[in-house]
Amino acid sequence: MLTLHTAPLLRTAPGGPPSEAAAVAVRADRVIAVGPLVQLSEEYADARVRRWPGTLGPGRVHDAPLPPAPTPRERIHALLRLGVTAVLAEHVADPVLRAAVDRSDLLVLDTSVPPTLAPGGRADLAVFADDGTCLVTVLAGRLVHRRA
Incomplete structure (x- = not known):
């Protein structure tokens, strides 16, 4: 559409x-x-x-550790509420967190690039x-x- x-x-x-x-x-x-x-x-x-x-x-590109929350899904939702559409790979290295990021469609960047x-x-x-x-x-x- x-x-x-x-x-x-x-x-x-x-x-x-x-x-x-x-x-x-x-x-x-x-x-x-x-x-x-x-x-x-x-x-x-x-x-x-x-x-x-x-x-x-x-x-926004989030270039810091993800906000704390009880679940990976909630950590990602906290970013979405801030207008974040990309995160740096170094902050989502944990496999469970990375899987949640991949499901969300957040863009994962190796280096911070101005969007x-x-x-x-x-x-x-x-x-x-x-x-x-x-x-x-x-x-x-x-x-x-x-x-x-």
């Missing part, structure tokens, strides 16, 4: 300049376009449109409120966290 994700502000890279009235077009697990909402709405007229409050951008939203890239994105709180996390095109 094709989805347009849009918010009042969009950043294609962390700390990059925000664009207004922009959107990200996602098909399956890939970004297929980034651009003005009006243009993408016309080009992909049959797309489902998800309008989010806040600032839409790439998900971007670009056509052809994996659809890992997040929406943040003005205070930095994560409102939405999308992993490989799937909505995996939404703040109530």
Whole structure:
């Protein structure tokens, strides 16, 4: 299914300049376009449109040990609530934790790489409120966290 994700502000890279009235077009697990909402709405007229409050951008890379929690699943969910879409391999070396990470579709990186939203890239994105709180996390095109 094709989805347009849009918010009042969009950043294609962390700390990059925000664009207004922009959107990200996602098909399956890939970004297929980034651009003005009006243009993408016309080009992909049959797309489902998800309008989010806040600032839409790439998900965060977590470069520290995972938060403590009773189960590996809960440790991963704690990351998703922060807008994390990638973790460093060194922090998920435990086989049980790594299996949970693999099931979740979190991206596992050998080194920290600044995430971007670009056509052809994996659809890992997040929406943040003005205070930095994560409102939405999308992993490989799937909505995996939404703040109530």
